[in-house]
Amino acid sequence: MQYPPAPACRLLWRVIDGQAVIWRYGRMKKKEPASADVAKLAGVSRSAVSRTFTPNAYVSAETRAKVMAAAEMLGYRPNAIARSLSKRRSGLVGVVCSDLNNPFYAKLLELLSTALQQRGLGILLLVGDASRMDELLERLLSYQVDGILLPASKLTSRLAVQLNQSGRPVVLVNHHLREGSVTTVGGDNYAGGVMVADLLVAKGFSRIAYVSGPQDTSSAVDRGRGVQDGLAKHGLALAARASGEDRRDVTQQVMRQFMAMPNPPDAIFCANDLMALAAMEVVQGEFGKAVPDDIGIVGYDNTALAESTLHALTSVDQNLPLMAAEAVRILMDKIDGRPVDVSHIDITPQLVLRSTTR
Structure with missing residues (x-):
């Protein structure tokens, strides 16, 4: 029997009747490449590798090219979970939506998701009607999301305030609270x-x-x-x-x-x-x-x-594109610790005339 050369294989020996014989054979588990391996192959520091894979972080074009080439050769992918633990951020924004049957909310969700992805963040989406909102919000908080966007038309004021008091940055989208305790972005x-x-x-x-x-x-x-x-x-x-x-x-x-x-x-x-x-x-x-x-x-x-x-x-x-952009901008300011007063941004609407009004 032909065995692959070490270290690609693992041989375990056992003494039977005074002779050493192969007891078990198996392939060694392949070690996943780490950022240190990429740095060594590219001839750069580990911090340069980290910056290359961090959205909006500065790295020179030459260094980026070296790191990406080395990463491709090694099959390296950054570990988002490990990064979130080291930075104490999950890289996720929670979104609670109550009505995706309405194409308005489907489009708004698309725009919010795209704006967050451009900043290197993903979304954790929970969908449910008003009767399940307590349950959904509790689950959302358990995932340690970095912030919360609420394009939920049927969200009660009590639940929104409860979220705000949790310490997580919160922005309501297309919904205003009369008591004015939560930042909101919506149409006028x-x-x-x-x-x-x-x-x-x-x-x-x-x-x-x-x-x-x-x-x-x-x-x-x-x-x-x-x-x-x-x-x-x-x-x-x-x-x-x-x-x-x-x-x-x-x-x-x-x-x-x-x-x-x-x-x-x-x-x-x-x-x-x-x-x-x-x-x-x-x-x-x-x-x-x-x-x-x-x-x-x-x-x-x-x-x-x-x-x-x-x-x-x-x-x-x-003007949904502007509404989504403003909501994400304010949420990112909150997440990054920049001072943000409780604000209520009203975006001016526009009539689009078609054939149902003479």
Whole structure:
């Protein structure tokens, strides 16, 4: 039998009947290359190897090339877990999201993740509805994440404050707390509501109804105040108002009630695009009304669904790229220990006009 030469193999000997014989044979476990091996082969210091694999750390182009070539030859990969232990950081940011069925939140999650990855951080994503939020947040804290982003529309104020008191840097995204104890980044929902009111009145609509999301969320409240105050400037009041709960079936039922009124609305403002599309289904499919000739419809968030030629929905764009960038910037300042006051950044929205508003 041919055995590979040492040290690639391991031979264990045992004396049997006075003679030494091979008792067991096995291949030696290959040793994983370490940063010291890379440094030696590249002819640089171990700190240079560390800087090469640390995002945004300075290292000269020549040194980087040497280190990367040596790492490739040895098959070296930096150990993220060991690095996190030495730096007392996990390299992870916790994200709690409650509604990925809404393309708005799916896009926001993509933008947040990309911005964090550009800074060398990964995300630990937990998804669940409001009834499971306590459980999810406890689990999130147990993973020792470096910071927390909360693009959760149904997050209660109590839970957000509890997170903030844990000592972890926290930033709320697209959600405001009335007591002002947690840093938030979101769209100016009140201004968005005013814009919708001005648009619908300018287009000749006068009986305008509002379909909000869950009534205990800041976005639902602020968008409602905005459209109500905007109509008041023109001497009008809301013709009707109800919560669609961010759900297609609930919104459809609300629309049936609106259309059964003696003098039904001639325009509907929905607090997100999903509800606006549900409203269109009822108006056109069940009541045979033409959009926008008989009834105008405006959504919110300017998702890909609104952009499609099939729907061509007029909607309010919240500038998600800026919202995500600002949220990550503030969180990184908090993580790195730079002074950050509790702040509330409101990003100005923009109306995107399409064919559902004349």
